Amino acid sequence: MIEEYLFRAILASLMVGTLLGLLSPLINVKGIAFLTHATFHALLFGAVLGMILGLMVGNLSLIFWISLIVAIVVVMVIAEMEIRGYSSDTAVGATAGLVAGLTVLGFGILYKVMASKPYFGLSESIVTYLTGEIFLITLNDLWMLVLGGVIAFAIMLAFYRDFIYLSFDPEGLESHGGNVRLYLMILYFLVGAIGGLIVKTVGLITLQVLAVLPGAIALTLSKDLRGLIGLSLGITLLTQVSSVILGYLLDVPPSGLATVFLGTLYGALMVRRKLA
Amino acid sequence: MEYVIEAENLTITYNGYEAVKDLTFKLKKGETMLLLGPNGAGKTTLLRVLAGFHTEYRGKILVFGRPPLEVKDRVAYVPQTFSLNTRVPLSVLDVVAMGALYRRGIVHFNVPRDIIDRALEVLDFLGLKHLAERPFRELSSGQRQRVLIARALMSNPELLLLDEPLSALDPKARIDATSTLSKIKAEIGLTMIITTHDVNPLIEIGDKVMLIDRRLVAFGTPEEVLRDEIIGSVYGPASRTVKVGERLYCIIGDVHLRVR
Numbered sequence: 001m002i003e004e005y006l007f008r009a010i011l012a013s014l015m016v017g018t019l020l021g022l023l024s025p026l027i028n029v030k031g032i033a034f035l036t037h038a039t040f041h042a043l044l045f046g047a048v049l050g051m052i053l054g055l056m057v058g059n060l061s062l063i064f065w066i067s068l069i070v071a072i073v074v075v076m077v078i079a080e081m082e083i084r085g086y087s088s089d090t091a092v093g094a095t096a097g098l099v100a101g102l103t104v105l106g107f108g109i110l111y112k113v114m115a116s117k118p119y120f121g122l123s124e125s126i127v128t129y130l131t132g133e134i135f136l137i138t139l140n141d142l143w144m145l146v147l148g149g150v151i152a153f154a155i156m157l158a159f160y161r162d163f164i165y166l167s168f169d170p171e172g173l174e175s176h177g178g179n180v181r182l183y184l185m186i187l188y189f190l191v192g193a194i195g196g197l198i199v200k201t202v203g204l205i206t207l208q209v210l211a212v213l214p215g216a217i218a219l220t221l222s223k224d225l226r227g228l229i230g231l232s233l234g235i236t237l238l239t240q241v242s243s244v245i246l247g248y249l250l251d252v253p254p255s256g257l258a259t260v261f262l263g264t265l266y267g268a269l270m271v272r273r274k275l276a
Numbered sequence: 277m278e279y280v281i282e283a284e285n286l287t288i289t290y291n292g293y294e295a296v297k298d299l300t301f302k303l304k305k306g307e308t309m310l311l312l313g314p315n316g317a318g319k320t321t322l323l324r325v326l327a328g329f330h331t332e333y334r335g336k337i338l339v340f341g342r343p344p345l346e347v348k349d350r351v352a353y354v355p356q357t358f359s360l361n362t363r364v365p366l367s368v369l370d371v372v373a374m375g376a377l378y379r380r381g382i383v384h385f386n387v388p389r390d391i392i393d394r395a396l397e398v399l400d401f402l403g404l405k406h407l408a409e410r411p412f413r414e415l416s417s418g419q420r421q422r423v424l425i426a427r428a429l430m431s432n433p434e435l436l437l438l439d440e441p442l443s444a445l446d447p448k449a450r451i452d453a454t455s456t457l458s459k460i461k462a463e464i465g466l467t468m469i470i471t472t473h474d475v476n477p478l479i480e481i482g483d484k485v486m487l488i489d490r491r492l493v494a495f496g497t498p499e500e501v502l503r504d505e506i507i508g509s510v511y512g513p514a515s516r517t518v519k520v521g522e523r524l525y526c527i528i529g530d531v532h533l534r535v536r
Binding site for chain 1: 348385430431
């Protein structure tokens with residue numbers, strides 16, 4: 001009989017794998033891997049801010065909501081800066097730097113607030129946001145993940161071709177009547193929203209790896225769009241589910257296993273390419 | 277007389293800096309204008325204004341009698357191929373279909389059948405139908421250029437703007453691209469503006485030539501503009517125009533090394 005927490009973890013990993021498997025090729029072809037780095041900082045700042053407020057008002061579910069909102073606001077600011085002519089590097093660097101500074105200030109306040117509270121739930125600790133705790137996913141967390149994930153999935157699928165064209169030739173898209181601003185905003189919104197939705201499951205560090213490497217690997221191996229998406233989805237789902245099962249069997253963090261597996265696979269491909 | 281473009285004392289600026297100034301010219305329907313000038317002369321800038329991408333300018337510029345921004349759907353712009361992100365694994369058909377999709381709503385999960393049929397028809401017209409399923413990134417520079425022209429034709433434009441369609445092409449690919457443009461001129465009668473560093477392969481389809489160097493140097497027929505004293509004033513005294521039989525050739529040396 002499969003244990004309930006493991007079953008929840010597998011369901012969560014299927015949702016995470018689907019979302020990141022679809023998003024990762026876009027991150028690679030659009031060249032916005034650094035955006036996931038900014039999302040990392042935004043989510044951490046949001047989690048710190050959410051924890052401060054959550055501990056103060058006694059509602060730790062604020063961590064999820066505030067980190068989600070902060071991540072979305074930050075990526076939208078970056079999108080707006082790019083639309084206004086700032087380079088992607090500058091927009092991400094400046095925004096992520098500012099948010100990182102605010103996070104340091106936030107930690108200073110958080111420690112003081114924590115010192116005044118004798119107990120808070122393990123599943124809501126800041127460390128969870130860094131490493132991910134898929135085995136501590138509650139039924140409520142799972143519902144949020146599935147509900148939000150289905151909405152994000154539907155939006156991403158509906159605009160997928162437009163995101164691909166946006167990555168291929170934004171000027172051409174505009175000259176043929178496409179709304180570059182709209183598509184860029186939706187794409188960046190999705191990066192922030194998906195990051196906020198799944199961070200508790202995989203953690204901030206693994207989120208960056210899972211958002212970038214499956215798409216990078218698929219891009220190396222596939223020749224067409226279908227192959228790219230199919231391979232990325234397959235790699236992400238396989239990595240996520242197998243790392244959860246292995247993590248359970250070996251009693252090690254699944255997010256760490258997923259990172260090592262994808263890193264090794266990408267490294268092997270690079271070596272093969274060099275030798276070819 | 278029906279003019280497609282009317283420009284009068286047009287000065288284009290970027291953040292207040294004058295990129296090109298005092299352009300005055302008119303282009304009639306069906307005419308092809310070759311836009312010549314050294315690097316940084318303002319050729320692409322002028323195309324971007326005509327395409328409605330750049331709106332920071334003074335003076336008068338009308339396309340089909342209206343400001344460019346209002347007639348974007350009647351104009352097609354063919355960018356330089358190096359500006360494309362070829363890491364994206366799109367097929368030739370995907371790229372060409374892009375030219376018609378954005379007339380229909382904002383969501384494009386699938387490419388409608390009629391757009392696929394139209395894309396195949398345009399590819400066939402340009403002799404590229406056999407490449408339809410090939411990955412765009414695997415094409416040669418010349419084939420890519422012609423696919424981008426096919427994409428531009430998908431929206432049935434009335435004005436076609438081509439940014440250096442012959443740059444970085446080998447001689448064979450240049451001939452193919454020039455033949456494509458000749459066919460469009462002869463069979464569709466499109467009004468075209470083509471920026472180029474090398475006017476020679478295109479001279480037969482050019483009704484007008486405009487020479488700019490951050491200002492208007494000359495505008496007129498090829499015979500009026502391609503003269504030693506005019507070419508020499510921009511490209512230096514080593515530049516020449518020669519006539520072989522009835523054909524005019526322009527020899528302008530390596531303008532890329534010119535120091536301002």
